[in-house]
Amino acid sequence: MKLGDFTRMTGEWLRGEGPLADVVVSTRVRLARNLAGYPFLTRASDSERTEIYRILSERIAACPFGRDAVLVDLEEADALDRELLVERHLISKQHAEGAGSRGVTISAGETMALMLNEEDHLRIQGLSCGMQVEEVWREADRIDSELGAHLDFAFDCQFGFLTACPTNVGTGIRVSVMLHLPALKLTQEIERILRAARDMHLAIRGLYGEGTEAAGDFFQISNQTSLGKTEAELARSFVDSIVPRIVEYERVARTALARTRGQQLDDKIWRAYGTLAQARMISTEETQALLSPLRMGICMDRFHELDLPRLNEIFLLTQPAHLQKVLDKSLDGQARAAARADFIRSRLES
Amino acid sequence: MHLVCQRCKKARATVHITDTFPQKREWHLCEECAGEEGIIRKQEDEAFLEKTQSTTALLQEFLKHKSAGSKLDNVTCEHCGITFREFKQQGLLGCPQDYTTFREMLTALVERAHEGATQHVGKVPVRADTTTQKRLTLTRLRRELQEALKCENYELAARVRDQISELESV
Ligand SMILES: [Zn+2]
Ligand SMILES: [Zn+2]
Numbered sequence: 001m002k003l004g005d006f007t008r009m010t011g012e013w014l015r016g017e018g019p020l021a022d023v024v025v026s027t028r029v030r031l032a033r034n035l036a037g038y039p040f041l042t043r044a045s046d047s048e049r050t051e052i053y054r055i056l057s058e059r060i061a062a063c064p065f066g067r068d069a070v071l072v073d074l075e076e077a078d079a080l081d082r083e084l085l086v087e088r089h090l091i092s093k094q095h096a097e098g099a100g101s102r103g104v105t106i107s108a109g110e111t112m113a114l115m116l117n118e119e120d121h122l123r124i125q126g127l128s129c130g131m132q133v134e135e136v137w138r139e140a141d142r143i144d145s146e147l148g149a150h151l152d153f154a155f156d157c158q159f160g161f162l163t164a165c166p167t168n169v170g171t172g173i174r175v176s177v178m179l180h181l182p183a184l185k186l187t188q189e190i191e192r193i194l195r196a197a198r199d200m201h202l203a204i205r206g207l208y209g210e211g212t213e214a215a216g217d218f219f220q221i222s223n224q225t226s227l228g229k230t231e232a233e234l235a236r237s238f239v240d241s242i243v244p245r246i247v248e249y250e251r252v253a254r255t256a257l258a259r260t261r262g263q264q265l266d267d268k269i270w271r272a273y274g275t276l277a278q279a280r281m282i283s284t285e286e287t288q289a290l291l292s293p294l295r296m297g298i299c300m301d302r303f304h305e306l307d308l309p310r311l312n313e314i315f316l317l318t319q320p321a322h323l324q325k326v327l328d329k330s331l332d333g334q335a336r337a338a339a340r341a342d343f344i345r346s347r348l349e350s
Numbered sequence: 351m352h353l354v355c356q357r358c359k360k361a362r363a364t365v366h367i368t369d370t371f372p373q374k375r376e377w378h379l380c381e382e383c384a385g386e387e388g389i390i391r392k393q394e395d396e397a398f399l400e401k402t403q404s405t406t407a408l409l410q411e412f413l414k415h416k417s418a419g420s421k422l423d424n425v426t427c428e429h430c431g432i433t434f435r436e437f438k439q440q441g442l443l444g445c446p447q448d449y450t451t452f453r454e455m456l457t458a459l460v461e462r463a464h465e466g467a468t469q470h471v472g473k474v475p476v477r478a479d480t481t482t483q484k485r486l487t488l489t490r491l492r493r494e495l496q497e498a499l500k501c502e503n504y505e506l507a508a509r510v511r512d513q514i515s516e517l518e519s520v
Contacts, residue, residue: 034446036446038445039430039444039445040443040444040446042440042442042443042444043431043432043444043445119442141473148475149476149477151477152475152477154446155474155478155482156446156450157470157482157486158449158453158457158469158470159449159456159470160470160472160473161470161473161475162446162449164442164443165441165443166443166456166459166460166463167463167464169449169464169470170464170467170470170472171470171472171473173472201465224463225463225464225465225467226464227460227464227467227470228464228465228466228467228468228469228470228471229467229471229472230471230472230490231472231473
């Protein structure tokens with residue numbers, strides 16, 4: 001499979017389905033692993049780095065998961081392809097911009113993405129739409145066991161799985177859920193909720209994960225503690241309390257908005273739709289900001305010009321790298337803004 | 351004199367909130383109407399929101415203050431050559447062996463970063479040697495025993511205790 005083909009598919013996690021999908025956009029679970037007997041990447045020589053890459057990629061290709069998966073060599077891939085993978089949430093920005101021997105193995109439905117030689121030798125990431133923490137963790141865990149049956153991962157009786165950064169030791173797990181919280185943002189309750197989440201040792205990030213600001217109405221919430229609790233316990237804390245709690249706040253805020261300020265809400269939704277349908281130039285940020293009220297409108301059953309899969313597709317394909325891939329030409333900022341507006345109009349007309 | 355609920359215009363307004371969308375304005379509602387508007391519910395949950403006041407001490411901050419200029423800084427890993435000072439500067443370790451070389455310093459740091467935890471209780475690698483398997487199984491069972499005792503589930507506690515002594519005698 002070539003990278004260009006990705007633009008014709010919509011990642012599993014963007015299908016817009018799954019439990020609590022009105023608020024929870026997607027779930028991801030990653031497990032950090034390192035090969036025993038090799039230095040971490042900060043201290044690895046080029047030849048050690050290449051060897052780690054070779055051992056891991058060969059082992060992945062040989063296990064059942066690897067048969068339908070595609071390995072992308074990021075040292076070979078051009079900048080646009082790497083950016084495309086960031087936009088699809090398959091690799092981190094850090095991984096895209098890194099140097100040296102590194103790559104990613106992506107499963108057929110894009111439900112699994114294994115980063116090779118990112119901060120750790122291996123990061124197994126499971127992805128899905130909606131709220132499916134335990135399902136995604138089990139899948140990532142299964143692949144970890146498949147690989148771990150043949151590879152020795154660095155492990156310590158006290159610290160568990162050893163990682164380059166001590167904040168990831170133990171289980172090496174990070175659970176993240178992407179939440180869409182437009183109503184809490186509108187009612188300005190969001191700060192209070194996010195502060196409470198931070199106090200519960202959760203990290204809040206933006207749409208593209210680590211190192212990105214929480215901007216707009218999308219927030220990625222993840223655990224910071226990976227030691228002293230089992231993987232199942234960490235997953236359960238998301239399923240049992242953290243996420244349902246925030247989802248409930250958002251739903252209550254939406255209901256209250258609809259009941260007390262329905263007209264203003266509809267006005268906001270339709271103005272956003274009007275701009276998207278008429279604009280001649282538009283940035284990625286403005287596109288995403290305008291799609292946000294439409295998503296809320298769809299989930300509240302107040303807006304029917306679009307459905308979630310079509311909205312998600314516009315969201316995905318209007319990002320800079322995707323847009324250039326879809327149109328098959330390289331465009332600078334100004335030309336891209338115009339091309340993006342044309343693309344959105346054509347999608348909304350059809 | 352007291353305010354009358356803006357919604358039902360009958361009962362006394364006891365809930366006062368400031369709204370921000372679509373424009374800034376004050377709301378004065380009675381208990382019942384506030385409940386209808388989904389507001390009371392949020393106030394009840396205030397306890398949940400403000401429960402935890404402690405915040406995670408940032409790794410960098412800890413590193414800066416806790417062990418500034420200490421002589422431990424010059425401890426060096428003989429496998430990868432990293433010093434503890436270099437680790438403090440970049441925040442990333444050099445090799446798995448560092449966890450042994452810097453165990454004492456890292457335990458203090460890990461404790462801060464992981465809500466007081468210093469012992470792994472999760473998954474054990476499939477290929478781990480039998481000593482590791484046994485040791486971590488015991489750790490897990492002892493933790494289960496404590497949980498069972500805390501929940502006053504003595505039947506379960508007795509069963510777990512049997513498992514522990516059985517494993518210890520092997
Ligand atoms: Zn009233
Ligand atoms: Zn070392």
